[in-house]
Amino acid sequence: MAQLDGDERSAYVQAMFDRIAERYDLINRLISGGQDQKWRRLVVEKAALPPQGSLLDIAAGTGDIAFEALKTAPTARVVGADFALGMMLVGRGRTPHGQRVAWTGADALCLPYADCCFDAVVSGYLMRNVVDIAQALDEQRRVLKPAGRIVILDTSPPPDNLLKPLIMLHLKVGIPLIGRLVGGKAAGDAYRYLPESTQAFKTPLELARLIEAAGFRDIGFKMLMFGTMAVHWGIKPR
Numbered sequence: 001m002a003q004l005d006g007d008e009r010s011a012y013v014q015a016m017f018d019r020i021a022e023r024y025d026l027i028n029r030l031i032s033g034g035q036d037q038k039w040r041r042l043v044v045e046k047a048a049l050p051p052q053g054s055l056l057d058i059a060a061g062t063g064d065i066a067f068e069a070l071k072t073a074p075t076a077r078v079v080g081a082d083f084a085l086g087m088m089l090v091g092r093g094r095t096p097h098g099q100r101v102a103w104t105g106a107d108a109l110c111l112p113y114a115d116c117c118f119d120a121v122v123s124g125y126l127m128r129n130v131v132d133i134a135q136a137l138d139e140q141r142r143v144l145k146p147a148g149r150i151v152i153l154d155t156s157p158p159p160d161n162l163l164k165p166l167i168m169l170h171l172k173v174g175i176p177l178i179g180r181l182v183g184g185k186a187a188g189d190a191y192r193y194l195p196e197s198t199q200a201f202k203t204p205l206e207l208a209r210l211i212e213a214a215g216f217r218d219i220g221f222k223m224l225m226f227g228t229m230a231v232h233w234g235i236k237p238r
Helices: 006-019 021-032 035-047 064-072 085-092 133-143 164-200 204-213
Strands: 054-058 077-082 102-105 118-124 144-155 217-224 229-235
Touching: 006 021, 006 085, 006 164, 021 035, 021 085, 021 164, 035 064, 035 118, 035 144, 035 217, 035 229, 054 064, 064 077, 064 118, 077 085, 085 102, 118 133, 133 144, 133 204, 144 164, 144 204, 204 217, 204 229
Parallel strands: 054 077, 054 118, 077 102, 118 144
Antiparallel strands: 144 229, 217 229
16 A cells, blocks of 8 residues: 555545544544644644744644644634545534634645745645655745744654564554554554555655755754654745
């Protein structure tokens, strides 16, 4: 599944997320031990959104990062974009913030927004699913205002250390099992894709270099969850 390319990969990922939309948040809490909420708070912290600012959450899913942004900056304009419409429908129905997010069907490789219109662009688990990371980064840079911030949360290939066998067991056995028990066969299949796409994704250092190559500066990243998650950030030059 993680070896699919181009339109075939995009269609698979879109259908997968729509199938698991209703159970997505619960499964994420379980497989991360509740840590995913802390990671999203870190994303919003690094976005440094001003009170009247504007934030684009790409691959917004059910809206966890967008909602966290509204908690931090209640008067901000927050846009949630995704090509998995089923995920956004679940988010739109969530209270108290579901109706305050401007939900938009969008392709991360061709964003339907004008140049220089957001103070921050954030994403959670987007980059390992796009077919062209460089193009996705270029689009995020395009829609950012000068001095705007990009923040990326995504999985990372498990580092080679003493914990790697246990981490791989969790990825290959534990996560699909939790998905199947909570969300049925469709979720079990979807969460087999997670370890495959994680292992095939860039290391945190490789992704940081791609962000730099896309024209961002002051780039940094923080590794989390024994090196299997990372939050990256950078600033668009003035």
